[in-house]
Amino acid sequence: MGKKTDTTASGQSVTRRTLHYFMQVTANRKGMFAAAILVSMGYSLFLSYGNPYFMGRIVDLVSVERVSPDQVLPTFGPLVAALILTNLLGQICSKLQDYTNWKLQIGAAYDLARLCFDTLSNQSMTFHTNRFGGSLVAQTSKFMSGYRDLCRSFLFSIVPTCASVFFTMSILGSVVPAYAGVLGALLVVYLVAAYLMYKRVLPLNAGAASAQSRLSGELSDSVTNILAVKTCGREEFERQLFDAANEQVRLAESARMRASMNRGVVTAGIIVVIMATASVFTAGGNAWFNITPGNLIMMFTYTYTLTQQFNFINIVFQNVNAALGDAHDMTVILDEPKLVQDAPDALPLSVREGAIDIDDLTFSYADARKDGFALDHFNLHIPAGQRVGLVGRSGSGKTTLTSLLLRLADIQSGAIRIDGQDISQVEQVSLRSQIGYVPQEPLLFHRTIRENIAYGRPDASEDEILAAARDANALEFIEKLPAGMDTQTGERGVKLSGGQRQRIAIARAILADCPILVLDEATSALDSESEHLVQDALNNLMKGRTCIVVAHRLSTVASLDRIVVMSEGRVIEDGTHDQLTKEDGIYAQLWDRQTGSFLEA
Structure with a gap:
């Protein structure tokens, strides 16, 4: 149990470091990031909440008394104009949401690519000899795609969902306080359950990403050395190594799938309870609380919109988990200390003679x-x-x-x-x-x-x-x-x-x-x-x-000024070619073997 806890804690630490790197590149474009959040909230406000609100007002007017044909425009004209304006503003926010998201991703991808390249190119040869080149390339690509997926999930799902909670509770709290209180309690239960299960899935995502990296490395190693594979007739052996790595990916992905499905079942059950509560309040709202038909429609629509977004939050969490898992291995590399570093006060080397x-x-x-x-x-x-x-x-x-x-x-x-x-x-x-x-x-x-x-x-x-x-x-x-x-x-x-x-x-x-x-x-x-x-x-x-x-x-x-003979990390002979061949040492023995002189003896 202790080992599992340590692994989980380590995974959470890497996740925090991943978010640190992602936030650094985002902070370089904080203006664009703020604009992206605002237009995402505007999109949710105008299209998801503006339309039901003004439609509710129209229903209330219709339900009060019949409007004569000549009074349709004076009565409903302002509300229709408000609906048209709401949709126009919503569509503008939608396009601005796409634009700001792309701009943010393009700029951040540039910074992240440079960060990864600088880190890898400045690491020691010891670092590189212990790793597959193909895996490093794959980890860099996954790190950058992790930011892209996380950014998309945040701007297109998380921000609109948070905005929906705020707008729903604000509007319904002033219209139906009792219902808003019950809905708020159920949403808290949903979020707590989703978070607890999210923590269980997070290390599984890191494991799946690591397994994918090993698979990429195995494939890269085999393809890079394909001539050796073919000339040695080792295709089946390489296939076995690849299958073993592929099996680890399958097992890791299956474990992640089961955990994600369990989380989905629990959260789906809570959504059913929320919609059942909304149905009861909608059916008895007029009788129990004297809620107008327009407000009933608005109440049910808002709740349904909110639950739809929460219904997809399982997929959002899955995407977030996958994005953080993809970034895991490169984050570990970015945090590794450089084995060979310049001294803080290092100066350029000046070679005058070359001793x-x-x-x-x-x-x-x-x-x-x-x-x-x-x-x-x-x-x-x-x-x-x-x-x-x-x-x-x-x-x-x-x-x-x-x-x-x-x-x-x-x-x-x-x-x-x-x-x-x-x-x-x-x-x-x-x-x-x-x-x-x-x-x-x-x-x-x-x-x-x-x-x-x-x-x-x-x-x-x-x-x-x-x-x-x-x-x-x-x-x-x-x-x-x-x-x-x-x-x-x-x-x-x-x-x-x-x-x-x-x-x-x-x-x-x-x-x-x-x-x-x-x-x-x-x-x-x-x-x-x-x-x-x-x-x-x-x-x-x-x-x-x-x-x-x-x-x-x-x-x-043989024609050099001096020859140094080494053995087990030490100098054992030192001299010119003529001097060393006259001695009965290692160099003379090697020279005799290579020139064939020993055959004449």
């Missing part, structure tokens, strides 16, 4: 065992302009080191300094703008080749882009494409081969012309001929720059 000092660096991943350090009291000094190769077996900490240098994850202990400046105290954007990075897996957008090459320098000229492509040995294949530089690369560059994607990524680094260069297996996807040509370009690019080259293929780093 890198790594002092007593210790780092472990969140899912690692207690003593599982990716980097363990790691120390390294790289003088300005030196080209350093990082080698070692998989899991030795090479890529982790480059990630920390770029602050894709934050340092847990120790420090990294560039030209004496602690990178944890400088602006992240300025840090990364000074480091050219080419990862093992090329990072291409579904845009043109030109846009991908110029991504780090969008103001580059066409000649500079072509020169970078030429230096990366990419221009030759680009010119053979039908659209040349305007060729769309496809999602993650799927329209290009692995070597072509890598050369585009290298061209981007060449064009960026940063003082520090990090190459993480940058030539691993190239064939021997392309590797030789690109290596020449990289050698020219690395001149005069501080370079860190991560490589398993030792021929890539």
Whole structure:
């Protein structure tokens, strides 16, 4: 029972936070929001209450005495004119209600989209590696649609219903006080019952939304890796995973449906009691309280209009629950602290020479065992302009080191300094703008080749882009494409081969012309001929720059100024290629295996 209470309390907390974000963007347009409320109340007043009121007055006049034909216009003319004016004003309010609602939603959607994008783009790589990209996209879309649905429910249902309660009790209270008192008591019972059952449904909506997000993530993961699915013949396995996630959605939606139906049955029963009370008062109102026929019609019509709106309030609550449930997951993400944040007084990084000092660096991943350090009291000094190769077996900490240098994850202990400046105290954007990075897996957008090459320098000229492509040995294949530089690369560059994607990524680094260069297996996807040509370009690019080259293929780093061999997050060997091959160490063993020298022994 305690666990359930905690979950419910947590769900209510997230709901409050969701409403906080929604109210923030609404407050930016408080004038439009106030206008939307006013015209929604006007719509209810004129069409739902103005018409019955003036019609009741006509019925009272008719019931008093017969009106001669020549007196119809003088007697009823003002009331008919009032009816026409009431309908005209009601229709104007209706159209203004549509307009203000659209304006409010369009503006708020813009703000919410920007809020979600800024939050996701400024989160750490640790955050993103633990989540499905497809789920994040779906959660963003559902968060925005949650606001739209909540806004529509509020302006088109909740506001008119609240206005109806106010108008009904105000008008009938002055005409039939006894009936207004009974009706008011029944409405209080209805609202209390609806609210209590609403609280029971709320966590079920959050659960249903989470299940939907998991289903979206499973579908996205399978579709994204469809080639692996097909080549491994694992369609049935993926189908089972999808079915399991789909079953969770079915169960969650069924639980929500049952709770909503139970609430609907209870509230429908209360509405029957309200209408039964209205029928009794209408039948005996004239005899018991001397109520005029017009007021009887007005009383019954007002009550019926009110119960119709309350009858749909179950659907309104369901829509509100669904909207808040849809927004639940993104609200949790928006409330998550950023794992990597700029210091309050962070300054731009100023790279004068490019010297890198790594002092007593210790780092472990969140899912690692207690003593599982990716980097363990790691120390390294790289003088300005030196080209350093990082080698070692998989899991030795090479890529982790480059990630920390770029602050894709934050340092847990120790420090990294560039030209004496602690990178944890400088602006992240300025840090990364000074480091050219080419990862093992090329990072291409579904845009043109030109846009991908110029991504780090969008103001580059066409000649500079072509020169970078030429230096990366990419221009030759680009010119053979039908659209040349305007060729769309496809999602993650799927329209290009692995070597072509890598050369585009290298061209981007060449064009960026940063003082520090990090190459993480940058030539691993190239064939021997392309590797030789690109290596020449990289050698020219690395001149005069501080370079860190991560490589398993030792021929890539053999000509560098210095090679650092890593194992279990520590430096175990450090020297030039010639020095290390003369020693009977890890590097010499790796070199022998890759060159085949060990076969001659």
